[in-house]
Amino acid sequence: MLKALSLLLLVGTTRGEFTVLERRDSPPSGFSRVGPSPSDTVLNLRLAALTQNNISGLHDTVYEVSTPGNSRYSQYLSKEKVEAFVAPSKETLNGVNAWLKTNNLTSSPITAAGDWIAVSLTVSQANALLAAGFSTFQNTESNQTVHRTLSYSIPAALRTGINMTKLSTVTNRSSPTTSISSDCPDNWTPTCIQALYGVPSTPATPAANAFGVCGFNNEFADEKDLTAFLETYRPDIASNTTFSLISIDDGINNQLPSGAEENPTIGLQYALGLATGIPVAFISTGTGSTDSIDVFTAFLDEPNYLLSLAQPPQTVVQTFDSVGFKFESSFTPQLAESICHLLYAQLAARGVSYIVNGGDFGACNPFSSTGCRAWDVAIGGHLWGRLFQHFYDKVVSEYLNAIDATDASPFNISRRAVPDISALAHSPLIFQGQTVSGQSGTVFSATIFASMIALLNNERIAAGKSSLGFLNPLIYQNPGAFNDFATGWDPVTGFGSPSYAKLREICQKI
Known part of the structure; x- marks a missing residue:
């Protein structure tokens, strides 16, 4: 049988002693070990973090543009120029391929730049290649079984680091800024x-502009519900x-x-x-399950x-909410950073505004343990790794000083602070043919703000300007x-809830 597995391997050359790359003492919460994996089970490994040519150059460019x-603001990079930053060196590729060839294995690239590769091999081959012990684990809730190892090793000389982050934005309820109906x-x-x-x-006059709404694990929205929603709440636009x-x-x-x-x-x-007249695309990423590794695969394959x-x-x-953070909690920091630092940084360099809801638990999120939020705008509330802190360090430090925060505080004062902004998280929807009132969640907040950005991007593109891209520098300025x-x-x-008029005024000046 064929089973998918994603591993982060930080690799460089092929000589030297083996070293443990990743290890955990026990399986993630909700999984229990059944026994050794059958030796002929096929695993599809994702090998990541091949030494990139110029990651620091990519990050510097993201902030500049x-x-x-x-002087470089909005001068976003082409697909080819971004790939040049992250393409691995010939020495790295030669080293990795030599290591695989020694074990009678070959790889295939899964990114255009070649910094992520895939290798198919059996459990017995994987155990030998990685000094691992693959076992079958069962999810106690769903009874789903997966093949994983709690520890694996690579030649010490193959290990190199990857430091990556991602940008975030947050949303909560906010107070009115204009005269609105008393029913609101x-x-x-x-x-x-x-x-x-x-x-x-x-309705906006569509320019060369598109608004993507992400869905994972084969989740989607019912088109009949959408039609009913528009008929009920936006009767001024076509219900189809x-x-x-x-x-x-x-x-x-x-x-x-059922889906x-x-x-x-x-x-x-x-x-x-809300983004009236803007073309909307549903980005559906399927994995077939919701175990942590498959969620990682979705987070890798989508960007x-x-x-x-x-x-x-x-x-x-991104509409993936607190459930996503629950599974994300079993990611290692290397896995999280490999996606955030590299892939979402490349999207930022291409001029994409990627907006993430921060989850409904805020800074008290009981699920998440990783520190990964830096190349998107976050709407919700956590304190994450302050990895790219120069654009918000001043305001966060002022807050920490005001509350006299110390290392003994119930949060990590050295980490990335979210939310960046806030917005309503309480609105009606139509789901499975029924009106659902009083529904809450930061997915509302993120979509509200993202709709405003989609409209502003459309205005800028129609005026011959670039899209807004990575939003945090603009927000914190x-x-x-x-x-x-x-x-x-x-x-x-x-910083509070957004004003479209004020953001539009700023966008017209830059």
Whole structure:
């Protein structure tokens, strides 16, 4: 039988003693060991972090092209120029291929730059190659079985580091900034949200602009529900307005009632209900299961596919919510950073605004243990690794000083602080033919803000300008574009809720 496995291997050359690369004392929560994996089971390994040519150059470029006022602002890179930053050296490729050849194995690239490769091999080959002990583990809730190892090794000389991060944005409830209906506080419909944040309702004239809404694990939104949502809450636009499909890893949109899920439903209904006139694409990434490694594979394959496009969507919102963070908690820091530092950094260099909801648990999220949020805008609330801190270190330090935070505080004061901003997280939707009122979640917040960015990107492109790309430098330079609930940044609402008019004014000047 064929089983998929994704491993992070940090590799360089082939000589020297073997060293343990990753090890954990016990399986992730919810999994128990059944016994050794059958020796003839086929594993598909993802080998990552082949030494890139110039990662620091990529990161420097991202900040230069994303920071208003910089001479390189908005001069985003082509697909080929981004790939040149991350392509591994010939020495690295030769070393890895020699190591595999010694074990009668070959690899194939899974990225255009060749910095991620795939190797198919049996459990017995993997145990020998990696000094590992692959076993069958069973999920206690779903009874699903997977083949994993708690420890693996590579030649010591093959080990090199990869430091990568990702950018985030957060969302919560916010107070009104304009005159709105008295009914709105009980029912934050698209019309109420437009009034609250000043979002235009007149259909935009589409430029070369697209808005991507992500779904994972074969989740999708029911088109009949979308039609009913538009008929109910946006009767001023055509109810047959719909979305296109981008399928990754055989991601589906088969419209079977059992496959529809709330998060992509929220994402698509509010993207189409708020970003009026902007073409929306549903990015469906299928994995077939929700164990942590398969979630990692989805998080790897989605940005890789977007990077392969000559023109990826300029605005992308990720709808994967707290369940995703639960499985993400079993990622090692190397796995998380390999995706964040490299793949999402490349999207930023291409001018993509990638917006992530921070999850419903905020800084008290009981699931997440990794420190990975830096190349997207985060809407929610956690304190993560402060890996690219120069654009927000001042405001976060001011907050920590104000509350007299120390190393004994119930959060890690050295890590990346989120949220960046906040927005409503409480609105109605139509799901499985029923109106669901009072639904809450930061997926609402992220989609609201992403819809505003999609509209602003469209205006800029129509005016002959670039998209906004990596948003955090702009946000932290312009806290006045947000309606704050306290003085300065705070870990509940960030800088506060966005004002479309103020953001538009800033975007017209840069």
